[in-house]
Each structure stands twice: as C-alpha cells, then as structure tokens.
Amino acid sequence: MTANSGRLFHHAMPFVNTDVGSEASLICYHCGLPVASDTDFAVEIEQQRQRMCCVGCESVAQTIINAGLVDFYRHRTDFSEKVDLAALPRISPPGSLVVLEPTGSAPAFVELQLYLTGLRCAACAWLAERALEAISGVDRVAVNLTTRSARVRVDSNRVSASTIIDALARVGLGAEPVEHEARLLVRRNERRTQLLEFGVAALCMMQVMMLVVPIYLADPDEISYDARQLMAWAAWLLTLPVLLFSARPIFLSAWRTAMRRTRHAYLGMDVPVALALVLTFAASTVALITQSGQHYFDAISMFVFLLLGARWIESALRRRTAENIDRLSNARPLECVILRHYPVNEEGDTIRADQLAVDDVVSIRPGDIVPADAVIVRGESEIDEALMTGESRPVARRVGDPLFGGTVNTSSPLVVRVTATGEQTLLARLGKMVETSLMYRPQFHGIADHVARWLVPATLLASAAAAALWWQLDQSRAVEIAIVVLVVTCPCAFALAAPTALASALGRLTREGLLVTRGHLVETLASATDVVFDKTGTLTTGEMVVTSMHSEAAISRDVLQIAVALERGTAHPVARAITAHAQQHLAELGAASQIPVATSLISQAGAGVEAAVDGRTYRLGTPAFAVPRTMLAPPALPRSGEFETEVILCSVDNAQPVVYVCFRLADPIRSDAKRCVARLQASGLRVHMLSGDASGVVHATAEALGIRRENVRATQTPSQKQDYVKQLCAAGDRVVAVGDGVNDAPMLATATGSIGLAEGSTLTRVAADAVLEATRERMLTALVNAFALARRTARVIRQNLLWAFAYNLIAVPLAFAGKVTPLMAAIGMAASSLVVVLNASRLTRAPTETTMMNGK
Amino acid sequence: MESLWILIPLSVLIAVLIGCAFWWAVAGGQLDDLDAPAGRILIDDDRAPQVNPAPGARMESNDSGHPR
Numbered sequence: 001m002t003a004n005s006g007r008l009f010h011h012a013m014p015f016v017n018t019d020v021g022s023e024a025s026l027i028c029y030h031c032g033l034p035v036a037s038d039t040d041f042a043v044e045i046e047q048q049r050q051r052m053c054c055v056g057c058e059s060v061a062q063t064i065i066n067a068g069l070v071d072f073y074r075h076r077t078d079f080s081e082k083v084d085l086a087a088l089p090r091i092s093p094p095g096s097l098v099v100l101e102p103t104g105s106a107p108a109f110v111e112l113q114l115y116l117t118g119l120r121c122a123a124c125a126w127l128a129e130r131a132l133e134a135i136s137g138v139d140r141v142a143v144n145l146t147t148r149s150a151r152v153r154v155d156s157n158r159v160s161a162s163t164i165i166d167a168l169a170r171v172g173l174g175a176e177p178v179e180h181e182a183r184l185l186v187r188r189n190e191r192r193t194q195l196l197e198f199g200v201a202a203l204c205m206m207q208v209m210m211l212v213v214p215i216y217l218a219d220p221d222e223i224s225y226d227a228r229q230l231m232a233w234a235a236w237l238l239t240l241p242v243l244l245f246s247a248r249p250i251f252l253s254a255w256r257t258a259m260r261r262t263r264h265a266y267l268g269m270d271v272p273v274a275l276a277l278v279l280t281f282a283a284s285t286v287a288l289i290t291q292s293g294q295h296y297f298d299a300i301s302m303f304v305f306l307l308l309g310a311r312w313i314e315s316a317l318r319r320r321t322a323e324n325i326d327r328l329s330n331a332r333p334l335e336c337v338i339l340r341h342y343p344v345n346e347e348g349d350t351i352r353a354d355q356l357a358v359d360d361v362v363s364i365r366p367g368d369i370v371p372a373d374a375v376i377v378r379g380e381s382e383i384d385e386a387l388m389t390g391e392s393r394p395v396a397r398r399v400g401d402p403l404f405g406g407t408v409n410t411s412s413p414l415v416v417r418v419t420a421t422g423e424q425t426l427l428a429r430l431g432k433m434v435e436t437s438l439m440y441r442p443q444f445h446g447i448a449d450h451v452a453r454w455l456v457p458a459t460l461l462a463s464a465a466a467a468a469l470w471w472q473l474d475q476s477r478a479v480e481i482a483i484v485v486l487v488v489t490c491p492c493a494f495a496l497a498a499p500t501a502l503a504s505a506l507g508r509l510t511r512e513g514l515l516v517t518r519g520h521l522v523e524t525l526a527s528a529t530d531v532v533f534d535k536t537g538t539l540t541t542g543e544m545v546v547t548s549m550h551s552e553a554a555i556s557r558d559v560l561q562i563a564v565a566l567e568r569g570t571a572h573p574v575a576r577a578i579t580a581h582a583q584q585h586l587a588e589l590g591a592a593s594q595i596p597v598a599t600s601l602i603s604q605a606g607a608g609v610e611a612a613v614d615g616r617t618y619r620l621g622t623p624a625f626a627v628p629r630t631m632l633a634p635p636a637l638p639r640s641g642e643f644e645t646e647v648i649l650c651s652v653d654n655a656q657p658v659v660y661v662c663f664r665l666a667d668p669i670r671s672d673a674k675r676c677v678a679r680l681q682a683s684g685l686r687v688h689m690l691s692g693d694a695s696g697v698v699h700a701t702a703e704a705l706g707i708r709r710e711n712v713r714a715t716q717t718p719s720q721k722q723d724y725v726k727q728l729c730a731a732g733d734r735v736v737a738v739g740d741g742v743n744d745a746p747m748l749a750t751a752t753g754s755i756g757l758a759e760g761s762t763l764t765r766v767a768a769d770a771v772l773e774a775t776r777e778r779m780l781t782a783l784v785n786a787f788a789l790a791r792r793t794a795r796v797i798r799q800n801l802l803w804a805f806a807y808n809l810i811a812v813p814l815a816f817a818g819k820v821t822p823l824m825a826a827i828g829m830a831a832s833s834l835v836v837v838l839n840a841s842r843l844t845r846a847p848t849e850t851t852m853m854n855g856k
Numbered sequence: 857m858e859s860l861w862i863l864i865p866l867s868v869l870i871a872v873l874i875g876c877a878f879w880w881a882v883a884g885g886q887l888d889d890l891d892a893p894a895g896r897i898l899i900d901d902d903r904a905p906q907v908n909p910a911p912g913a914r915m916e917s918n919d920s921g922h923p924r
C-alpha cells in the first residue's frame with residue numbers, strides 16, 4: 001500500500017484500497033503495479049517513454065538504463081519488486097554493515113557472502129552481477145538464484161561492503177550480509193548430497209530399464225540363456241548403487257521411525273517401503289543365483305527414483321524456508337552505543353549488541369532498535385511495540401518505563417539501563433514459548449500414515465499366508481508365489497500416493513505464493529474448520545496511511561509544506577504517513593522541493609510536534625495537543641468512514657489560532673481481505689479475528705470484513721490469543737491460524753496448522769507451518785487459493801489410495817491363485833505407480849483463481 | 857548375439873563413468889544453481905555496457921579488466 005491515489009480537496013477517500021481493475025490499464029513498467037493516473041513518473045527506455053508508479057521505481061529504472069543494462073528489461077520474465085521508497089535514503093544503515101578496513105596498497109581480496117532480496121528471474125541475477133562488476137575493485141561475482149545469495153570477491157582496500165550493498169540498492173535489489181555462514185554450508189552440502197542421490201537413482205534406473213525391458217518383450221527363445229543371465233547380472237550390478245547409495249535416506253528414516261525417534265508424520269511410509277526394497281532385492285538376488293524365478297531390479301530402481309524425486313521437491317522448499325528464517329531478523333540490532341561512564345560523561349562506544357550485560361547504560365537514537373530489555377533513565381519518546389503487541393501506534397514511554405528488546409524508538413533520543421539480555425529478554429522468552437508449544441502440539445496424522453499402520457503387517461501376513469497355502473499344494477512353487485504376492489502388494493502405489501500429490505501441491509503452492517515448511521499443513525488446510533486471523537498486519541496492511549484531509553478552506557501548498565517541515569525529521573509511522581501523503585500532493589503541484597525549514601522543534605511523546613516556520617509557531621498532533629484552549633471549539637469536521645487517528649495542524653500564535661488541516665489516518669484493510677473472508681466463509685469455514693488493538697477499531701474492521709461479532713476479540717495479549725486457539729482446538733476444531741507479529745507466534749504454534757506472513761517477524765516464520773510470500777496485493781488471495789488447492793490435494797490423495805487399494809484387491813487374489821506371471825506383476829506395479837504419479841501431476845495445472853472452493 | 861558380451865559390460869562401464877562425471881560436477885558446485893544459468897545464456901553480452909553513472913551512483917568504470 002503506497003501513499004494513496006486521490007484528489008487533493010476531497011472529503012472522503014476510500015478506506016479500502018480496492019479497484020485495481022479500474023487502473024489496470026496503466027501499470028508500472030518496473031514493478032507491474034498500477035500507476036495512479038495523477039502521477040507522472042517515467043523513464044525513457046529504448047526510445048519509449050515508460051510510466052512508473054513511484055519515485056523509487058523511477059530512480060532504479062533510470063540507474064539501470066544509465067548503466068547500459070537495458071538488457072535486463074528485455075530478458076526478465078517477471079516484474080521486479082516494487083522499490084521501497086523508505087529503503088532508498090537509508091541504503092546503508094549505520095552499524096549493520098561490515099566495513100572493510102584498508103590494510104595496505106597491495107590488493108587484499110576478501111570474500112563477502114550476501115543474501116539478496118528482490119531476485120525474481122535469471123535477468124535479475126544478471127543485473128546484480130553487472131551492477132557489481134561495474135565497481136572497480138570487485139574481482140569476482142557469483143549470484144545464485146536458487147539460494148538467492150551472492151558471493152563477491154572484492155579488494156578490501158578499494159571497496160567496502162556498504163559500497164556493494166549500495167550499488168545493489170540502486171538497481172532495486174536488497175542485500176544483507178550472511179550471518180550464519182556455517183548453516184549455509186550445511187544446507188549446500190545437504191542439497192548436493194540429495195542431488196547426487198537422485199541423479200544416481202535416475203541414471204541407474206534408465207540403465208536397468210534398458211537391460212530388463214528386452215527380457216520382458218522378447219519371445220522366450222529369442223535371447224539366449226547366457227545373454228539373459230548377463231543382462232540380469234548387469235541389472236543387478238546397476239541396482240546396487242541405487243540401493244546402497246541413493247536409497248540411504250529412506251533406510252535411515254525408516255530406522256528412525258521404527259525406533260520412534262522421529263516426529264515427522266510424513267515419513268510414516270518409510271518402514272514398509274524399506275522393508276519392501278530389502279525383501280524384493282534379496283528375493284531377486286536369490287532367484288538370480290539359483291537361476292529360478294523372477295527378479296525385480298527394474299521395480300526397485302524405478303521406485304527409489306520416484307520417491308527421491310518427490311522428496312527432492314519437498315526438501316528444496318524446506319531449505320528455502322530455512323534460508324528465509326536465517327536471513328537477518330530486524331528484531332535484533334547488530335551494534336549499539338554503550339555509555340560506559342554515564343552519568344559522569346557521555347562518551348559512547350559502539351559495541352556488538354550481544355556483548356551487552358545487565359546494568360549497562362545504552363544510548364538509543366530515534367529510529368534505533370532497542371538492543372535488549374531495559375528501563376529508561378533519561379528522556380521520553382514513543383516506542384513502536386508492534387513486534388510485541390501488534391499495536392500499530394507507538395506508545396509513549398518516559399523515565400522509569402520498561403522497554404523491550406526488538407521494539408523501535410521512533411521519536412527522540414533515550415538513555416536506558418539494560419535489565420535483561422540474551423535468553424532472558426521478553427523476545428527470547430516468547431521464542432521459548434513457541435518452541436514448547438510446537439513440541440507439545442498433537443501430532444498430525446495424514447491419511448497415508450493411517451494406511452501405513454496396517455500396510456506392513458498386512459503385506460507380510462499375505463505373503464506368509466500364500467507361502468503356507470502353497471506349501472500344502474505345491475512345495476516347489478511356494479517361495480516363488482510368496483515373492484510374487486509380496487511384489488504385487490508392494491507398497492509402491494500406496495507409498496507414492498501421498499508424497500507425489502504433496503510434492504506437486506507444494507510446487508504449485510510455491511508458485512501461488514505459499515511456502516510450506518511442514519508437509520502436514522496441506523492436509524490440515526484441507527480439513528480445517530476454523531481460521532483465526534490476526535488483525536494488524538495480516539488483514540490490514542499494518543502501515544498507517546492518510547485516508548483523508550479535511551479543512552474549512554481550500555488546502556494550499558503552504559499548509560502542506562509546513563506539515564512536511566514539521567514531520568520530516570521523525571520516524572513515527574504517523575509522521576511518515578503524513579509526510580508521504582503531503583509530499584505526493586506537493587509533487588503534483590510541482591512544489592515538492594520548496595520545503596521551509598522548521599526551527600525550535602519540540603516533540604511531545606504521544607501528542608505531536610511544535611515548531612516555528614517562517615516566524616510563526618505551529619503544532620501538529622492530536623486534537624487535544626494541537627488545538628489551544630483559547631480556541632473555543634475546533635471546527636466541526638464531517639465524519640466519514642472509519643479512522644483510527646486524527647492529526648490536526650494548527651497555528652498557535654498568541655491571538656488567533658487557526659486550524660489549517662485535519663489529517664485522518666488509518667491502518668487500511670488489505671484490498672483482498674474482504675473477498676478472502678467471504679470466500680473462506682462460503683466454503684464453510686468459521687473465520688475469527690484476534691487483535692491487540694482497541695475494541696472500537698477492531699469491531700469496525702470486523703464489520704467491514706463481515707466477520708461475526710462473537711468470533712472477534714480485541715485487546716488480546718499473546719497468551720490470550722494462544723488460549724483462544726487452545727480452546728477452539730480443545731473443542732475438537734481444526735484451527736488454522738494466520739498472523740505476522742511476534743505476538744502471534746504462540747498462537748501459531750498452538751494451532752493445528754499455521755501460516756505466517758513473509759513480511760512478519762522471524763519468530764512468526766519459525767512458528768508457522770507455511771509462509772505467505774505473495775506480493776502484498778495478492779497476499780490473502782494466495783491464502784484462499786492455498787485452501788482450495790489443499791482440498792484438491794486431499795482429494796487426489798484419496799483417489800490415489802483408492803486406486804492402490806482397488807489394484808491390490810484384484811492383484812492379490814490372482815497372485816494367491818498363482819495366476820500372476822512375473823511379467824504381469826512387474827507391469828502391474830509400474831502401471832499402478834504411473835497412474836498415481838500422473839494423477840498427482842494434475843495438481844500442478846489445476847485452475848485456482850476462478851473455480852473456487854464451492855465445488856467441494 | 858556375441859556382441860552383447862562386449863556391449864553390455866561397456867554400457868555398465870559408461871554408466872559408471874557418467875556417474876563419476878555427475879559426482880564431479882555436483883561436488884564442484886556446478887549444479888548449485890539450477891535456475892539462473894538456463895536463462896542467463898539468452899542474455900546477450902555482446903554490447904559492452906556503456907558506463908555512464910547517474911550523479912552520485914557509485915558505478916565506476918570497470919578498469920580492473922577481469923574476465924566476463
């Protein structure tokens with residue numbers, strides 16, 4: 001949500017930022033978002049004047065063109081990320097970068113590892129490499145699109161890390177130094193091992209097939225006996241690496257499941273699979289050596305290949321989520337300024353934040369993140385505690401008040417004394433709470449696990465029964481029949497039923513913008529009965545925006561310029577919203593650059609600012625603060641829509657105070673929130689909303705979204721939210737929780753299934769089973785699609801299991817009767833697996849946007 | 857039919873060689889990024905980028921002359 005698109009002198013702006021459709025004809029050339037018709041940002045690209053949506057996109061596009069990198073626009077396959085205007089001026093935040101010190105004249109090469117954000121396609125990777133190579137002193141650049149990271153080798157005498165990050169920001173890419181390089185290495189090695197295992201299985205599977213298919217197809221006397229033996233032994237040899245190397249993870253997890261050491265419900269199928277692999281291979285080898293009966297090397301290698309393929313997709317997604325979590329959290333600053341001799345003198349030393357100890361005195365500038373739990377010793381300011389409470393408005397804090405690590409100081413400098421660090425901070429304790437909840441959450445059992453429970457004994461029993469039966473009838477055929485029964489009932493189709501469906505669903509969900517970390521989520525979504533939303537930042541955008549401006553007279557450019565002059569210096573969200581709104585209107589009037597200077601600025605926490613501009617004194621803030629008592633009554637303003645905050649600009653000079661303008665601000669509801677709620681309700685889900693905000697705002701939002709009043713709770717603390725979800729779960733409901741803040745994390749960890757927002761805090765992303773990564777405008781649409789897709793996936797899994805069951809129902813009696821030849825068993829097995837895989841692959845193409853959840 | 861006695865062991869040998877080559881490529885990091893190289897080949901690098909930085913941009917001309 002950007003500063004909104006509207007006219008200057010209106011009295012009611014739409015509260016909800018909807019109607020993308022009406023402006024869809026004109027989209028930003030850089031980021032693909034709608035361009036407001038009353039703006040004029042553009043860059044000439046290849047003799048064409050291309051419109052842009054904002055200054056940020058414009059400046060980035062201009063930089064790309066100026067650097068001669070126009071190829072980027074030719075080859076990219078996706079729009080770029082919208083450039084965050086706020087990120088541009090503070091491209092290199094002090095204290096968060098490793099600045100490389102010059103060590104001498106000889107080139108001293110240093111390798112930097114960076115996480116990149118905004119990488120969308122191969123052209124973005126190319127752009128990043130080109131932008132960095134253009135800097136003199138950069139020796140080598142390697143951008144990895146899969147892990148979305150870059151390795152840069154630079155001459156530390158000439159280039160600092162901030163230069164690198166700066167250059168990337170100028171072409172619209174974000175970069176953060178990698179903090180846990182060891183984890184990156186572990187994941188890289190894990191990925192390589194898996195790829196190798198999968199590749200070996202694929203190679204050997206193809207070779208074994210080539211050797212075995214002729215034996216199946218040829219007439220009995222077409223291939224000589226010796227040649228047949230040779231081909232069989234070659235197949236045996238090629239199956240060895242599949243079994244000994246590629247299938248290793250299957251055996252390992254089967255062992256762990258058998259020993260009950262794993263909590264992964266998804267892997268429940270591994271035991272029957274491992275058993276089938278070992279028994280089939282043993283039986284086939286015996287058949288080969290004794291030169292009697294049939295071997296099934298092709299079945300073994302193909303089965304392993306298919307299983308590893310499904311597993312590869314799943315773990316690629318898991319790795320990507322792990323990377324997301326590793327990316328620097330903004331909840332903890334790297335450095336802070338410690339005042340060692342306070343109050344004797346105030347010489348500050350910059351130290352690493354993790355070296356802070358209790359009772360250290362720290363100086364916190366406006367805009368800084370509080371490094372640890374502390375208590376204020378001097379100063380008063382407004383603290384953005386959204387991370388903790390979800391409350392989007394900063395709260396006033398003065399001497400003696402506690403501060404929590406991870407919150408943000410928005411307005412004026414503070415001196416604080418540290419009361420708790422590291423594990424003892426509230427933030428860390430919330431993290432603990434999440435961990436414990438995750439540990440005690442009832443384990444989810446998917447359909448496949450229920451099947452697995454009886455499949456192993458059933459298969460073994462069937463084989464044994466067959467052997468016993470034929471021992472009576474014909475002893476020479478007893479072993480052969482037992483093996484055929486075992487192979488025919490081989491859990492191939494059963495084992496593949498869920499993983500293949502889940503793998504293709506996971507791939508599809510990723511494209512839709514939902515990154516699933518825990519595999520059970522898909523089945524949980526499909527069977528959910530309740531959805532619990534957080535309000536701030538989830539159903540709303542979580543950012544203050546000016547929804548309307550009111551004034552008795554016309555609003556002149558002078559008034560807007562004064563407002564900007566007063567608010568420019570503060571990081572307070574309300575101030576930022578007003579500055580952005582006023583700047584945009586000024587830009588339209590062509591007067592954005594003529595901002596007067598405000599002097600003797602005084603800001604009062606929780607109220608507003610007072611300052612002098614051109615010899616007159618103004619106040620901008622809450623009505624109680626800004627409108628002086630001498631003025632009998634503030635002018636009556638039209639009431640319109642729902643707003644959370646009212647901010648008034650008023651001159652407070654002696655005689656005649658004048659109210660110039662009244663800004664109304666709100667945290668706007670996401671454009672797709674209403675439709676999302678309606679669709680979820682239409683599909684039979686109960687929608688709940690919990691919020692830390694005050695009751696009035698919460699209920700108004702609920703009403704606007706059509707959420708029933710009894711399902712809405714305001715002024716909730718994190719543990720109250722958790723209790724609410726716990727109660728629902730205890731009543732037997734399957735609850736999916738959706739949230740973004742740290743205050744939602746306990747609730748997410750308690751729910752049956754949970755979804756966090758990518759914009760949210762790190763802790764939320766850890767607690768959640770999946771992370772919504774869609775663009776902001778489609779965030780909730782992606783959620784609705786995920787629900788629909790999950791239901792379809794559950795249907796496909798049921799179909800697959802049904803098919804596997806039906807196949808066995810026909811094949812097992814035939815095998816018992818000795819009517820199944822080895823060829824038929826092999827073909828039947830391959831065909832049944834293939835049907836399952838093909839059925840699952842339907843999920844990757846299924847439509848979601850239009851045929852919504854009604855067709856359950 | 858006799859040719860099979862050479863061809864089949866040969867095919868197994870080739871499969872082993874391919875496996876080794878695959879191992880070498882994976883261990884060397886050639887397959888660490890499966891997404892970008894496929895698209896990057898399409899981007900022409902024929903035209904040298906004309907370096908003309910915007911005021912304040914830190915993109916200087918590439919004087920180190922490194923390959924690429």
